[in-house]
Amino acid sequence: MPGPHHRLSVHNVTFQGESLAELEAHWAALGVSRLSILDSQLLEPHFPMLLHGNAYSVEAVYHLFAGGRLSSETRAARDALSTVIDAAAAVGARTVYLLTGGRGDLTWAQAADRFCAMVAPCVAQAKAAGVALAIENASSLYADIHLAHTLRDTVTLAEMGGLSVCIDVFHCWAEGDFEAMVQRALPRTALIQLSDYVLGDRALPARAVPGDGTIPLEAFVTQALAGDYSRGFDLELIGPRIDREGHLESARRACDVLSAMLERLGA
Numbered sequence: 001m002p003g004p005h006h007r008l009s010v011h012n013v014t015f016q017g018e019s020l021a022e023l024e025a026h027w028a029a030l031g032v033s034r035l036s037i038l039d040s041q042l043l044e045p046h047f048p049m050l051l052h053g054n055a056y057s058v059e060a061v062y063h064l065f066a067g068g069r070l071s072s073e074t075r076a077a078r079d080a081l082s083t084v085i086d087a088a089a090a091v092g093a094r095t096v097y098l099l100t101g102g103r104g105d106l107t108w109a110q111a112a113d114r115f116c117a118m119v120a121p122c123v124a125q126a127k128a129a130g131v132a133l134a135i136e137n138a139s140s141l142y143a144d145i146h147l148a149h150t151l152r153d154t155v156t157l158a159e160m161g162g163l164s165v166c167i168d169v170f171h172c173w174a175e176g177d178f179e180a181m182v183q184r185a186l187p188r189t190a191l192i193q194l195s196d197y198v199l200g201d202r203a204l205p206a207r208a209v210p211g212d213g214t215i216p217l218e219a220f221v222t223q224a225l226a227g228d229y230s231r232g233f234d235l236e237l238i239g240p241r242i243d244r245e246g247h248l249e250s251a252r253r254a255c256d257v258l259s260a261m262l263e264r265l266g267a
Contacts, residue, residue: 002031003030003031003032003033004030004031004032004255004256004258004259005233005255005258005259005262005263005267006033006034007034007231007232007233007262007267008032008034008232008233008234008235008255008258008259008262009032009034009035009036009059009060009232009233009234009235010026010027010030010032010036010234010235010237010251010254010255011036011037011060011062011193011234011235011236011237012035012036012037012038012041013038013062013236013238014235014236014237014238014242014247014250014251015247015248016238020041020044020046020047020050023041024050024054026247026248026251027056029248029252030248030251030252030255031255032056032255033055033056033057034056034057034058034059034232035056035057035058035059036058036059036060036061036062036232036234036236037058037060037061037062038061038062039061039062039063039064039084039087039096042058042061042084042087042088042091042093043083043084043087047091048090048091051091057092057094058088058091058092058093058094059093059094059095059191059231059232059234060093060094060095060096060097060166060190060191060232060234061084061088061093061095061096061097062096062097062098063080063081063084063096063097063098063099064098064099064101064145065077065081065098065099065100065101065115065118065119066100066101066118067080067101068099068101068102068144068145069101069102069104069145070100070101070102070103070104070106070111070114070115070118070147071104072101074118077101077118078118078119078121078122081096081098081119081122082121082122082125084096085122085125085126085129085131085133086129088129088131089129089130089131093131094131094132094190094191094231094232095131095132095133095134095164095166095190095191095231096126096131096132096133096134097133097134097135097136097164097166097190097191098119098133098134098135098136099135099136099138099142099145099146100115100135100145100146100147100148100157101115101145101146101147102143102144102145102146102147103143103147108147108153111147112147112156112157112160113160115147115157115161116157116160116161119133119161119163120161120162123161123162123163132164132190132191133163133164134158134163134164134165134166134190134191135148135154135157135158135161135163135164135165135166136148136154136165136166136167136168136191136193137149137150137151137153137154137166137167137168137171137172138168138171139171141204149171150172150175150181151167151172151175151177151178151181151182151185152175152177152181154167154185155181155184155185155188158185158188159188163188164188164189164190165185165188165189165190166189166190166191166192166193167182167185167189167191167192167193168193168236169192169193169194169195169215169217169220170193170194170195170196170197170207170215170236173197173215173216173220179223182220182223182224182227183223183227186224186227186228186229187227189224189229189231190231191231191232191234192221192224192229192231192232192233192234193233193234193235193236194210194217194221194233194234194235194236194258195207195208195209195210195215195235195236195237195254196208196209196210196211196212196213196214196215196217197213197214197215198212198213198214198241199213199214201241203239203240203241204239205238205239206239206240206241207236207237207238207239207241207242208239208241208242209237209241209242209245209250209253209254209257210235210254210257210258210261211257212241217261218261218265221233221261221262221265221267222265225265225266225267233258233262233267235251235254235255235258237250237251237254
């Protein structure tokens with residue numbers, strides 16, 4: 001049987017807490033070729049050897065900037081991200097994407113300026129290394145560790161800092177200007193994360209397998225492809241629904257649904 005579509009990855013947060021050996025077994029079971037990983041996994045000594053022995057490429061690496069607080073010491077925050085960028089470049093990773101760190105007592109505008117100033121040398125480093133450095137949109141439930149909670153704010157911050165964008169559709173699909181903001185974001189979009197939402201589900205993080213919910217994923221993917229988006233589609237599957245079905249089972253079904261969609265749309 002053929003594996004998932006070559007542009008699909010399954011984020012390792014789907015299997016949170018599992019070892020590299022366990023993750024490798026899941027990748028093999030799913031048949032994926034692109035990986036979406038945590039920075040801690042990237043920095044494990046065994047990780048480059050794991051890649052070397054298999055036909056895997058790294059689509060994206062997640063990093064929490066400044067330890068989650070923009071009040072953190074600037075040099076330490078930069079050094080930590082710089083280490084991740086170097087390691088990402090060494091294994092040919094396409095994207096490092098960030099949560100920005102929380103603003104504390106700063107206004108949004110003050111925190112945005114501070115983040116852009118703090119991250120600027122790393123933006124230049126990533127560009128020189130051929131690694132996209134992106135920020136994602138995330139729920140305001142994560143305001144303690146992040147600034148960008150709407151797609152509009154995410155794109156605005158990315159434009160301010162010269163960064164790329166990771167669109168997590170789960171957190172922005174219901175915004176009133178969603179289609180217009182996607183159009184604005186696409187030229188700098190380095191990663192798209194997909195999952196679904198079942199109306200009325202309050203059991204956070206409340207994600208569902210694509211096709212089980214109400215998010216108009218096919219219309220969104222159609223818009224992304226029409227806008228010449230050429231990078232990866234990442235499945236981030238977490239929450240009680242995923243726990244009940246089983247993480248591997250949910251990931252397998254999601255890969256089947258998205259692979260069929262991407263083939264149908266000519267991705």
